[in-house]
Amino acid sequence: MTAVRKYPVLAALVLGAAFMVLPFVVVLMNAVKSPEEYSSDGPLSMPDGVYLDGLTDFWERVDFGQKLWNSVLISGSVALLAVVLSVLSAYAIGIGRIRGRPYVLAFFVLANMLPQESLVYPIYYLSKEAGLYDTRLSVVIVFTVVQSAFGTYLLSSVLGGFPREVIEAARIDGATKWQVLWRVVVPVSRPTIGVLMVLFFIWTWNEFLLPLVMLVSDDNQTVSVALGVLQGQRDMDATMTNAAALLGVLPAIAFFLIFQRTLTRGIAVGAVK
């Protein structure tokens, strides 16, 4: 009985997984083709052999190691700082229950929905005035704020349902507000915080527009900006673009695989609540 019910679901999942994986397979196939082979046989043919020049050429052309380091530095700092900031403000809003809470939250949601295009000029002028134009620090600051707007919103609602008995018990034992935050609230909310950190990292990793505008020098650019080098005005190098896409997505996949247990745990925790 269970087997009968299981198989259609399984089949549907396999089909869904195939659809999800297919684009990656196409990218992988074309990343190891030579441009001539791509042009004469098209994107869907199997590669005749493994041609790795596209990968190595791209790596050298954009000094990919440097870009990788920049991306890790920026995304890592943003993930860490944004989570800290979110926890602090969510503690005030969710548990401290400050006055005008709904308005503050609404403001954060609004800030979160603001299209980035509208931020470009203000941020450009501010960072130029502050001497931070074309520095990685400027991008870190901007995304820490952008991501923590979402983080505050999410964490506040999670902490809003935090069992008050636990906090009161800690208070009775003589814990200060600061101690309640770091010894009670944060350890209990760790799964959610972990998810936030992973999400912030991946989101920041994938950001394109603001890094494109803010990071002018090659030495400061991130992976996603470096990929743009291959798109010419009227021409594109399809195989090298595929090679570059592969290089660009690998770190994010690796990061996801490493932290996937954190992610699923966080989702499950949210579900029970």
Add this chain to the structure above:
Amino acid sequence: MLKARRRARLLAAALAGALSLSTLAACGDSDDGGSGDGKTLRLWHYEGPDSAMGKAWAEAIKEFEDSHPGVKVEFEEKGFEQIQKTAPQVLNSDQAPDLMEYNKGNATTGQLSRQGLLTDLTEEAEKRGWADAVPPTVATTSRYDENGVMGDGAWYGIPNYAEYTMVYYNKDLFAEHGVEVPTTFAELEEALATFADAGITPFANAGAEYMAQQYLYQLALSQADKAWVDSFQMGGETDFSDAAWTYAAETFADWVDKGYIAENSSGTKAEDAGVSFIQGKHPMLFSGSWWFGRFQAEVQKFDWDTFLWPGSDLTLGSGGNLWVVPEGADNKELAYDFIDITMKKGIQNILGDNGGVPVAADPAAISDPQSQALIKDYTTLADGDGLAYYPDWPANGFYDSMTSETQKLITGSAEPGDVLKSLQSEYDENVLQE
């Protein structure tokens, strides 16, 4: 005990945080290399290393460093989109390079020149002979008036190369079907009919991008003269119900009916059209010289060559992208020297040998016969003032209007007359007035 360990951990975390912040700040302070010491030339362009321009300019950097001992060229390859999107901001900051490649046109170089972000190169162009080397039809995109409208005025950019459109054809397919290279428009239509009868769509086309509107504009140009082009491109006036436009729209629609242009090409991209030509699926492709180098490198299955659109003195084309010197550049003299090197025969010939169309090459020094023909055709056009620019130039947002209206011709969802009427209203509303 437990407490002490916690505290130590907290301290470590705080330290790590402070450390990472300080490294970030340190990176931020890294000097921008831009000091007016005459020792570095900061150079940006967005051509791939294997393109004609990429190769020629790599050689130019070498020559520059040889002739300027002690001067270092700091070259950064940028993405086209990055330069497009961020040039005004970068040029307005102290991160501006000394020399960069930039797109020609009113909305790009014109706008920057109007905002005072580019150096007026007129004096250098006269002194160093660039003004004489660039033919007038190509120089149109180098000169901008005080409103940033191209045509005449001061020189703000120097082009190393030009571009124009032509028909690329598959010699093997032509031979197989007994088709000769057409020299008149009637012969072209005959050739098209022969291929269509054999079940082959003769023209590769891309309706979602620039290609389709270039067929349309070329058809109009075959019935037009220079005065018509000047009025349409710079005068801000054109009549889409005149003979040339009507002929173009009707012929284009007719060709789709007859199967000369595929009905299902309304959503395809230029890349698809180019690749299908390389695969030998279509005997002809009408497009720009920017494909030349790629076809030279990648077409392996057949012989190919090019011819100009038969029966037309005018074709699409213009000067290529420009070297511009930002107003905030620190080493302008070095930038001028570099431009000068790229205008010399040596670099110009490298451009020509790799499938580019140099503005001032020595045709006799080009060894490859295909490239020789490419440059010969260009000389014919430049001497006859035959470059008619691109159909989307005269009005804001006209590229999108052109694309969607030609798509209607391809799918047959609108009559040629209606298409022209929509184009007229879009043009009148958005045209850039001088």
